[in-house]
Amino acid sequence: MPQDRSAAIVERTADSIVANYGRQPLALVRGEGLHVWDADGNRYLDFAGGIATTVLGHCHPRVVAALEAQAHTLWHVSNLYHTAPPVELAERLCAHSFAERVFFCNSGGEANEAALKLARRYQRDAGWDRFEIVVFDRGFHGRSLFTLSATANPAYQRGFEPLVPGIREARFGDLDSVDAAIGPHTAAVLVEPVQGEGGVRPASREFLEGLRERCDASDCLLIFDEVQCGMGRTGELFAYQHYGVVPDVMTLAKALGNGIPIGAMLTTASIGGALVPGTHGSTFGGNLLAAASAVAVLDELTEGGVLAHSLRVAEQLENGLESLARNLGDRVAELRGLGLLRGIQVRGEAGKVVDAAREEGLLVISAGADVVRLAPALTVSEEQIEEALPILERALQRA
Ligand SMILES: Cc1ncc(COP(=O)(O)O)c(C=O)c1O
Known part of the structure; x- marks a missing residue:
């Protein structure tokens, strides 16, 4: 050639x-x-x-076969209707994790956007004036305006101001800085259990346990961004399982479809209940080709050794x-x-x-x-x- x-x-x-x-x-x-x-x-x-x-x-042959089979069946009808592949995927994700409800989207940024919006909505529905999000230095959560605002890195943010208000920055690994950042208006703490873009930095178990304790004590949600470190990267299916610290909300994307674009936000039934019809959505979220591929990925990861x-x-x-x-x-x-x-x-x-x-x-x-x-x-x-x-x-x- x-x-x-x-x-x-x-x-x-x-x-x-x-x-x-x-x-x-x-x-x-x-x-x-x-x-x-x-x-x-x-x-x-x-x-x-x-x-x-x-x-x-x-x-991967198993993912190719799933994608091909779905390509000959049905691609897209929108979330105006019920379809089987996203249900099969959500059932599997819940069976393998703490989660009881899943929201599907198309990328990691969208999964985090959904998590942040959910946190605000959930707190407002509970009657609290809680809207602030605590995030960490060197974190990376996406490029939409909310997730960019939650990505405490001026190099990414420069020129896109004004950013979404209500973001409080703490230092990764430093619980004293978390104590200083959490207040009466905190809705959620957003953290990557292993920071990816920020230089491949695994959190310590004590740090994540400390975040869990503080979120419990102050009624705010603990959101784990597992977009990069989830789906088997740590050797466990989800990074939170490696640490033994269970979040309230977890986001996935990247490896979920092995390269077919799909994102997911996982949470409990009671927290997920805040997103009632009309509150949030995505035309392509739960797309049938993507969901069928992700079912194959998850089955291969959990059955295939x-x-x-x-x-x-x-x-x-x-x-x-x-x-x-x-x-x-x-x-x-x-x-x-x-x-x-x-x-x-x-x-x-x-x-x-x-x-x-x-x-x-x-x-x-x-x-x-x-x-x-x-x-x-x-x-x-x-x-x-x-x-x-x-x-x-x-x-x-x-x-
Ligand atoms: C931890 C983490 N969260 C969110 C994102 C954003 O994902 P996406 O590029 O799919 O929007 C990334 C992307 O690198 C990431 O590593």
Whole structure:
């Protein structure tokens, strides 16, 4: 194949698509399992996973079969009618979690938007003047105006002011700062059990337990944003199960559809009861193709031995990263993560490591300026981890 097909697509992107993403100079055309191919036929080992999304790898046969079957049956009729795939998905999500009710949407941002609106509505219905949301530094919750306002990062917020009022910022891991932020107007505390975009930072168990206690004591809702760290990333189906701390509301997206766009907000029957007809909605929410795909993803994760496998290979990856860090002296500042969501905090620029790894056929991503993030499919093999580690080590040396 000629070597210029990728370059042509890269160039046409700039001429036709809004330039709001910092894309890598790579045009990908096909994927299978842990591999993707560019338009020139070059193969890459994918440890980026579509930003922690393709949890079962590319074109997983069970998900493809579900999608195909649904494609020949019914795609979309809207939420004016009852349909089976979203019910099957909601029943499974509830059976595997604390939840009793699910709201479906199309992305992580929308799932968090729904959670924040639910928190305000629930408190108002209960007769409280509670509308403030406590969020954390380095958190990331989405790009809609409410979720952007809840994302306490000026780099994302600049130029979009005025933001949604009522957001109070506390420090991740610091319960004293939470005590200072929670007040008589607090509706909810919103937290990622493992911060993803903020640099792959797992919360401590004590911190999440402390949040639970404080929410209970002050009648505010505890919302776990598991958009990135849910769906098996930590080795448990949901991160809250890893910590043993149960939230009132949990949001999912990314891996829920293994790349087919779908988001979900899960909660209890009594809290979910605040969203009566007309209060919130989405034309595509619970879309039949997306819901059928997500049913297959959830079944594969819960029946297929995938989580047990992921924990075994996660240990192998963790050990490999530790020995790599030892070999590289002070190049690596810190290793963090849980399960198959791993961060390597480097001294220097993470972007350069990402570029150097790509040049050797390994896709990884950054999480902030100095963290290299690994989020391979949970189906990654031992051999693929053995293949990735030396590439990463060379990339860290070179970049
Ligand atoms: C923890 C978390 N919440 C929310 C979002 C937003 O999800 P989406 O991009 O699907 O709107 C992301 C995206 O990276 C995320 O990592």
